[in-house]
Amino acid sequence: MKQPPIIWTNVLLFSITTLVAAIGVPWYALTIGFGWFEIIATIISLGYCGMSITAGYHRLWAHKTYEAQPILQYIYAIGGAFALQNSALHWAADHRVHHRHVDNNDKDPYSAGRGFWYSHIGWMLRDYAGDNKCDYNNARDLQKNTVVMWQHRNYLWLAIATNFGIPLLLGIVSGNILGMLLSAGVLRLVLSHHFTFFINSLAHIWGKQPYTEQNSARDNGLLAFLTYGEGYHNFHHIFESDYRNGIKWYQFDPTKWFIKAASWLGLTRNLRIVPEELIAQAKAKMQLQRAKERVKQRPNAEQLLQLLEQEYELLLARMQDYYQLKKQLLLERKELLVAQYHAVDFKIRYQEFKHHLQLQQQHWQRLVTAFS
Ligand SMILES: [Zn+2]
Ligand SMILES: [Zn+2]
Secondary structure (H helix, E strand, O other), X not given: OOOOOEOHHHHHHHHHHXXXXXXXXXXXXXXXXXXXXXXXXXXXXXXXXXXXXXXXXXXXXXXXXXXXXXXXXXHHHHHHHHOOOOOHHHHHHHHHHHHHOOOOOOXXXXXXXHOHHHHHOHHHOEOOOHHHOOOOHHHHHHHOOHHHXXXXXXXXXXXXXXXXXXXXXXXXXXXXXXXXXXXXXXXXXXXXXXXXXXXXXXXXXXXXXXOOOOOOOOEOHHHHHHOOOXXXXXXXXXXXXXXXXXXXXXXXXXXXXXXXXXXXXXOEEOOOOOOHHHHHHHHHXXXXXXXXXXXXXXXXXXXXXXXXXXXXXXXXXXXXXXXXXXHHHHHHHHHHHHHHHHHHHHHHHHHHHHHHHHHHHHHHHHHHHHOO
């Protein structure tokens, strides 16, 4: 079969930056050496690029898991251009297709079914989409977003300005332009690229599937470290409207922590989470499926299967009772809080009115005494 034409801009960009990061950076480190300023600036720039993709491109724009103030959206838009991963509109449209047709080798733009290389970077090196290029029809909501469209129209100059301008500016400040261009410029870009690309490749190949086996997505704590929390990809593919990817407190999901912390400052709101009951049900269903597979080999399989089914039904019933009561309890707690608030408000008003009355009584007494 004839291969689609090579996209030379992408091939050259990835090759040159990788070569510089693999040869130029170690050479510079060994011969001249990087200072603390370059190292810290590189780590911060890397974090800024990564979080703009995970919190901005992915969880805000592609999945609408929360809402963000325009100022934060502009910060994401600039960071996304700095990460050099195409415009948010293009990225989110592609990503929505990925979720909709996950693992479909013809429709999923970076289907893991086509292997590690293809899903990691290969899909960007040739014009695989051809005539079926994304027309952004699945991102009409984003076409109405002024920040997204501003970035889309100005993407090229934003990408050039951030990728050359930021390291150059930092280099002027530190007095070491070449060192900064190599570290916060090239090394940061290459690491940022591959850390994100791991979500499409490794997060669909390596890890556990606690919630669903309907697609290849996997939960991988180690990968979560490199991807700002996106490593919990099995959870994400089944519950994509949830602003969290790592739902347990001990799971490493700095993107979730950032979105939550930003809500306390009023920068984000309406953070969406999937009801706890649905998550527990999905997990139990998966466990039942796996246990059934294992039990099938046993001599008393029929009996064991029946027992599993019975216990599973009982578990679901108990879950329903528990979560219903929990919901009621939360509602009552909320009502109690409102009542307490009203009581406090009432007390304050009572004191205020009492004070007003006392003042007026004194005033009145003075007045009537004057006329007596
Ligand atoms: Zn996603
Ligand atoms: Zn995926």
